[in-house]
Amino acid sequence: xxxxxxxxxxxxxxxxxxxxxxxxxxxxxxxxxxxxxxxxxxxxxxxxxxxxxxxxxxxxxxxxxxxxxxxxxxxxxxxxxxxxxxxxxxxxxxxxxxxxxxxxxxxxxxxxxxxxxxxxxxxxxxxxxxxxxxxxxxxxxxxxxxxxxxxxxxxxxxxxxxxxxxxxxxxxxxxxxxxxxxxxxxxxxxxxxxxxxxxxxxxxxxxxxxxxxxxxxxxxxxxxxxxxxxxxxxxxxxxxxxxxxxxxxxxxxxxxxxxxxxxxxxxxxxxxxxxxxxxxxxxxxxxxxxxxxxxxxxxxxxxxxxxxxxxxxxxxxxxxxxxxxxxxxxxxxxxxxxxxxxxxxxxxxxxxxxxxxxxxxxxxxxxxxxxxxxxxxxxxxxxxxxxxxxxxxxxxxxxxxxxxxxxxxxxxxxxxxxxxxxxxxxxxxxxxxxxxxxxxxxxxxxxxxxxxxxxxxxxxxxxxxxxxxxxxxxxxxxxxxxxxxxxxxxxxxxxx
Numbered sequence: 001x002x003x004x005x006x007x008x009x010x011x012x013x014x015x016x017x018x019x020x021x022x023x024x025x026x027x028x029x030x031x032x033x034x035x036x037x038x039x040x041x042x043x044x045x046x047x048x049x050x051x052x053x054x055x056x057x058x059x060x061x062x063x064x065x066x067x068x069x070x071x072x073x074x075x076x077x078x079x080x081x082x083x084x085x086x087x088x089x090x091x092x093x094x095x096x097x098x099x100x101x102x103x104x105x106x107x108x109x110x111x112x113x114x115x116x117x118x119x120x121x122x123x124x125x126x127x128x129x130x131x132x133x134x135x136x137x138x139x140x141x142x143x144x145x146x147x148x149x150x151x152x153x154x155x156x157x158x159x160x161x162x163x164x165x166x167x168x169x170x171x172x173x174x175x176x177x178x179x180x181x182x183x184x185x186x187x188x189x190x191x192x193x194x195x196x197x198x199x200x201x202x203x204x205x206x207x208x209x210x211x212x213x214x215x216x217x218x219x220x221x222x223x224x225x226x227x228x229x230x231x232x233x234x235x236x237x238x239x240x241x242x243x244x245x246x247x248x249x250x251x252x253x254x255x256x257x258x259x260x261x262x263x264x265x266x267x268x269x270x271x272x273x274x275x276x277x278x279x280x281x282x283x284x285x286x287x288x289x290x291x292x293x294x295x296x297x298x299x300x301x302x303x304x305x306x307x308x309x310x311x312x313x314x315x316x317x318x319x320x321x322x323x324x325x326x327x328x329x330x331x332x333x334x335x336x337x338x339x340x341x342x343x344x345x346x347x348x349x350x351x352x353x354x355x356x357x358x359x360x361x362x363x364x365x366x367x368x369x370x371x372x373x374x375x376x377x378x379x380x381x382x383x384x385x386x387x388x389x390x391x392x393x394x395x396x397x398x399x400x401x402x403x404x405x406x407x408x409x410x411x412x413x414x415x416x417x418x419x420x421x422x423x424x425x426x427x428x429x430x431x432x433x434x435x436x437x438x439x440x441x442x443x444x445x446x447x448x449x450x451x452x453x454x455x456x457x458x459x460x461x462x463x464x465x466x467x468x469x470x471x472x473x474x475x476x477x478x479x480x481x482x483x484x485x486x487x488x489x490x491x492x493x494x495x496x
């Protein structure tokens with residue numbers, strides 16, 4: 001039976017028939033509002049489609065599956081696993097998990113595939129699946145398009161041989177892998193903030209194992225998220241982390257998103273360090289240990305990856321690439337980069353540091369190791385050592401999923417001809433990079449970006465100035481004026 005998109009809740013058909021909204025198949029994972037966008041029979045159809053995709057590609061029919069802590073995620077996972085078993089897949093259920101633990105389980109169990117039921121940092125009421133075949137990679141646009149067509153066209157095929165197996169011990173193996181025998185040689189007091197998300201079961205334990213004094217901040221598991229949505233890119237969470245640092249006298253704060261694959265940082269002065277700037281601090285340290293390294297940064301990230309004199313002196317090369325965890329993982333793997341850094345807080349640490357997938361817990365350990373290697377430096381010292389830039393947080397004006405890509409294209413078509421002629425914030429536009437939306441480069445190194453969100457019904461806007469906060473606001477206001485020519489673009493989710 002083909003999934004349909006016009007079944008409504010509280011009907012016989014909703015209980016019986018698979019319902020999937022097509023827009024839930026996104027660039028690199030799947031996200032729906034539940035149950036408005038997908039019902040449980042629809043999730044089973046998704047599992048049948050994913051299993052069929054594995055069979056079509058000749059992949060060994062075995063997959064590791066986990067779920068986050070949201071109250072409905074277990075029901076979603078059970079429905080997904082039912083479909084996978086129907087497709088003839090051996091399901092290895094690792095239980096509740098953060099996303100990087102699911103990625104780790106692929107290596108730990110030598111599993112050829114992984115599926116993690118999570119809506120990541122999306123508010124409650126959302127669900128989704130992050131999935132992949134070729135570790136440490138996850139589905140990109142091609143794989144997602146293929147999966148979408150299999151599911152929506154009803155081409156999922158049932159086969160014999162499927163089974164379910166509960167696998168215990170993965171969490172302990174994951175924690176051991178993260179910490180090893182490393183212990184801090186300097187004292188560190190760290191605010192650990194999880195926003196009551198799934199990472200609350202992991203992050204405080206990881207930090208304590210390596211000898212950190214932990215100041216707990218909203219680390220009681222609570223799927224209602226009573227304090228704020230766990231998203232370390234959002235100013236609400238960062239402000240709360242800052243207040244906790246100031247109240248406790250901690251050396252820094254580390255914050256984790258709903259499924260634990262991202263990490264945010266606030267320094268000892270309570271200064272919120274956006275993740276791309278933290279990435280430059282880490283890249284500086286790593287480039288002293290690994291000369292001539294290549295670092296991938298997403299197009300939302302600071303220009304310092306290319307212009308920082310310390311990185312240049314260490315022979316580091318910068319590669320700017322498409323935003324999105326799947327795009328970035330693939331790029332790091334493809335070009336043999338040492339690490340990838342995304343402004344959202346996804347970091348991709350490759351061998352010999354990590355395994356190439358995004359893991360907020362691994363980032364937390366590596367930041368502690370960085371500070372251990374620099375015992376005379378505070379986090380604020382490391383921030384102040386960088387060339388000064390002013391940048392916005394990631395700003396997300398509403399734009400409906402069905403309209404956002406066409407809307408973005410019209411904006412890009414207006415911006416592209418401004419190269420060499422137009423200006424933002426009084427600065428001449430010297431280039432317009434369209435690898436992922438439009439990154440408008442200015443004559444003094446400033447820039448403004450507009451792109452479409454891959455996960456939510458929004459556009460994404462980020463700006464940076466090397467001159468001043470006033471110039472930053474001028475760049476943003478000029479870019480926003482162009483965006484506002486589109487009447488279907490709504491309000492921003494936050495201000496700066």
